[in-house]
Amino acid sequence: LLDSLLQEMMEHSVLNESYSADVGASDCRNKVVPTLRSSGLYHCPQCNQGFKQRSNAQSHFKSVHLNVKKQCTHCGQYFKKLKSHIQDVHAMKKWLPCNVCGKEYQEGRLFKDHMNKTHFQDEEGNPHEMYLETTSCDVCGKHVLKSRFERHMRLRHYLPPNFAVECPICGAHVKFLPWHLQKFHKHIN
Numbered sequence: 001l002l003d004s005l006l007q008e009m010m011e012h013s014v015l016n017e018s019y020s021a022d023v024g025a026s027d028c029r030n031k032v033v034p035t036l037r038s039s040g041l042y043h044c045p046q047c048n049q050g051f052k053q054r055s056n057a058q059s060h061f062k063s064v065h066l067n068v069k070k071q072c073t074h075c076g077q078y079f080k081k082l083k084s085h086i087q088d089v090h091a092m093k094k095w096l097p098c099n100v101c102g103k104e105y106q107e108g109r110l111f112k113d114h115m116n117k118t119h120f121q122d123e124e125g126n127p128h129e130m131y132l133e134t135t136s137c138d139v140c141g142k143h144v145l146k147s148r149f150e151r152h153m154r155l156r157h158y159l160p161p162n163f164a165v166e167c168p169i170c171g172a173h174v175k176f177l178p179w180h181l182q183k184f185h186k187h188i189n
Helices: 002-012 054-065 082-090 109-119 146-157 177-184
Strands: 095-097 104-106 134-136 143-145
Touching: 082 109, 104 109, 134 146, 143 146
Parallel strands: none
Antiparallel strands: 095 104, 134 143
């Protein structure tokens, strides 16, 4: 019954409902049939996004269009990417200090993301060439990394100069509340 319902939904593009892994989402795995195109990519039947592997197209379809979530056996929460959650949160990993700023991160994706996004380097400390390209801002003339240009425009030119938000925890008036919360109140959920 679930297989035929899924197939009918795919055919009629009625995919705005949320489904839980407990409702037999594993049964629908084999019925999601991505289209293999001449480009060599498997395309999602809903949004046409291309993937190199059929399983990635199937995972994309289930998590994005069906909103299928799986429950973590460790903490009981539901996640679209359960394997990543378990590796990032519950796996026993050693802590690695960042050679640039001294912050410590668990080995793996979180450390790699920190090095990539904060310092524009790989895990060994080598700079990424794509992050070294700069562009000039037409508004203020400042040279900005291309990868940070959108952020520069949003934070420097789309917000009023005296814009401030009060922190709900400490009462400080800050321009960028998410950064402030992460920097000074990360121990608070």
